[in-house]
Amino acid sequence: xxxxxxxxxxxxxxxxxxxxxxxxxxxxxxxxxxxxxxxxxxxxxxxxxxxxxxxxxxxxxxxxxxxxxxxxxxxxxxxxxxxxxxxxxxxxxxxxxxxxxxxxxxxxxxxxxxxxxxxxxxxxxxxxxxxxxxxxxxxxxxxxxxxxxxxxxxxxxxxxxxxxxxxxxxxxxxxxxxxxxxxxxxxxxxxxxxxxxxxxxxxxxxxxxxxxxxxxxxxxxxxxxxxxxxxxxxxxxxxxxxxxxxxxxxxxxxxxxxxxxxxxxxxxxxxxxxxxxxxxxxxxxxxxxxxxxxxxxxxxxxxxxxxxxxxxxxxxxxxxxxxxxxxxxxxxxxxxxxxxxxxxxx
Numbered sequence: 001x002x003x004x005x006x007x008x009x010x011x012x013x014x015x016x017x018x019x020x021x022x023x024x025x026x027x028x029x030x031x032x033x034x035x036x037x038x039x040x041x042x043x044x045x046x047x048x049x050x051x052x053x054x055x056x057x058x059x060x061x062x063x064x065x066x067x068x069x070x071x072x073x074x075x076x077x078x079x080x081x082x083x084x085x086x087x088x089x090x091x092x093x094x095x096x097x098x099x100x101x102x103x104x105x106x107x108x109x110x111x112x113x114x115x116x117x118x119x120x121x122x123x124x125x126x127x128x129x130x131x132x133x134x135x136x137x138x139x140x141x142x143x144x145x146x147x148x149x150x151x152x153x154x155x156x157x158x159x160x161x162x163x164x165x166x167x168x169x170x171x172x173x174x175x176x177x178x179x180x181x182x183x184x185x186x187x188x189x190x191x192x193x194x195x196x197x198x199x200x201x202x203x204x205x206x207x208x209x210x211x212x213x214x215x216x217x218x219x220x221x222x223x224x225x226x227x228x229x230x231x232x233x234x235x236x237x238x239x240x241x242x243x244x245x246x247x248x249x250x251x252x253x254x255x256x257x258x259x260x261x262x263x264x265x266x267x268x269x270x271x272x273x274x275x276x277x278x279x280x281x282x283x284x285x286x287x288x289x290x291x292x293x294x295x296x297x298x299x300x301x302x303x304x305x306x307x308x309x310x311x312x313x314x315x316x317x318x319x320x321x322x323x324x325x326x327x328x329x330x331x332x333x334x335x336x337x338x339x340x341x342x343x344x345x346x
Contacts, residue, residue, distance in 0.1 A: 030054030031082055033127050033140055036218055039234050040112070040146045041268055048107040050215055051087065051100050051127065053079035060182035060223055070179050081105070086128040090139075092120045097128070103239055105215075120144070145234065150271045151205040152345065153300050155196065155233075156262055158278040159211040159221060161307050163192050163230065183223035189305070191333030193229045198337060198346050199275060200231050206272075207233035210261045212282075214238050236261040259287050266295050275300045275344075280329070281307040285318045292321045301326045301344060303336050 030053065037048040081104025089096045091110065098106040112120065125140045160166035165187045200207050209221065215237045225232045238257050266274065276291065276299060278284025285304055292299050299322065306329055319327045325343040330336045340346050 031085065031127055032079070033087065033125055034215070034218070035125060035140060035142045036215065037107075037234055037236070038123055038142045038144050039268075040117075040144045040148070042148050043112060044268075045110040045112060045123070045144055046107070046268060047089070047110065047123065048105070049087070049125065050106070051082040051085040051104045053082065060184045060220070060227075062184040064182055064185070066180040088126045088128055090124040090126070091122070092116055105239055117146075147206050147269065152201075152273070153199065153205055154265075154269065154272050154274045155199050155205065155207040155231075156265060156274050156276050157196070157207065157209055158258075158284055159209050159213060161279040161281050162189075162277055162284075162305055163196075163209075164188055164224060183220045184227050186220075186224055188224075188228045188230065189333055191337065195333045195337050195340070196231050198340060199344075201346075203231040207231045208265055209233060209235045210258050210265075211235070212238050212258060214240065236265075258284075259290060262287070262291055263294065266291070266298060273298060273300050275303070277303045277305075279305040279307050280310075280314075285314060289318045289321055301328070301340075303328050303330060303339075305336075306331050 032052050032054040033049065034052065035047075035049040037046060039046050081100075081102075083100055083102045083104060085100045085104070087098045087100065087106050089098065089108070089110075094110075096108065096110075098108055100106045110123075122141050122143045125142070126138060157163060196207060197203065199205070209225075211221070213221070218235060218237060221235055221237075222232070224230075262276075266272075276284075276288045278288060288299075288302050288304075292302075302318065302322065304318075304327070310329065315327075315329055321327075325339075328336060328339045328343075330339065
């Protein structure tokens with residue numbers, strides 16, 4: 001019964017009520033506006049962001065100790081999401097107001113004419129003032145990441161145990177890596193930068209990162225990719241809010257959201273062929289198989305990094321969905337690069 005009560009307390013309705021109570025009692029006063037996605041196709045711009053309690057995060061460094069990184073992690077997860085906050089969007093001559101959901105998240109789709117696309121290159125965001133609530137800044141401006149050209153491929157990649165060493169199948173090791181390291185001290189798999197630059201023509205083709213990590217890690221992942229010289233691109237993470245009470249759940253649970261986000265990308269860019277990269281530690285092979293079934297002829301190839309002993313039946317289910325040599329099960333990035341040079345137009 002105790003565990004059931006804890007689960008219920010951490011569930012979304014209770015967190016929502018708790019955040020509302022903190023606002024009413026004046027215990028929630030400084031707000032932070034975070035913008036995750038401002039991406040555009042030929043006609044539309046998709047926007048996603050979040051409002052959380054304000055916190056001051058130190059910049060990562062390869063000189064930081066495990067204790068300093070632990071304290072930074074505590075700050076990162078200490079804030080609560082802020083429901084029912086009003087966010088104002090300004091673009092060109094237009095304005096729009098959005099209200100955050102129970103997780104503090106907001107999203108919208110903006111439609112643009114050709115003339116507006118030429119003239120509007122950024123979107124400005126602001127939190128509308130409320131009594132007792134103070135935004136950290138008045139306005140936040142983000143450039144629109146236009147992706148209008150159809151490229152020979154777009155890469156959609158998992159992150160944990162695909163790009164970054166995470167030990168996702170071992171909760172203890174994964175948690176320790178998450179709290180004791182920062183963006184500069186987390187390690188990528190050897191050769192990932194070179195492999196992704198090969199697949200994207202040195203960053204000319206788009207790359208998207210879809211992960212079961214939570215939005216609290218958004219800036220860490222951005223900094224990690226930049227620091228390790230891995231092609232950067234839009235990052236789509238898990239919506240459920242993680243805080244200090246349930247930090248152990250980060251990156252776990254149901255991975256169906258990854259299927260939804262990959263489907264969104266394929267529908268948002270309907271003419272674009274994609275290449276999928278993941279690992280065998282969790283459910284990537286099954287998720288990617290479902291994507292191929294839903295979007296036949298849209299997936300150029302699949303790369304799966306093997307992090308546990310191979311399963312012939314599991315591999316066969318994915319292999320049979322694409323032509324020969326279009327699914328590669330690899331142990332190292334070097335194997336993946338050799339395969340790509342032999343079987344793909346890279």
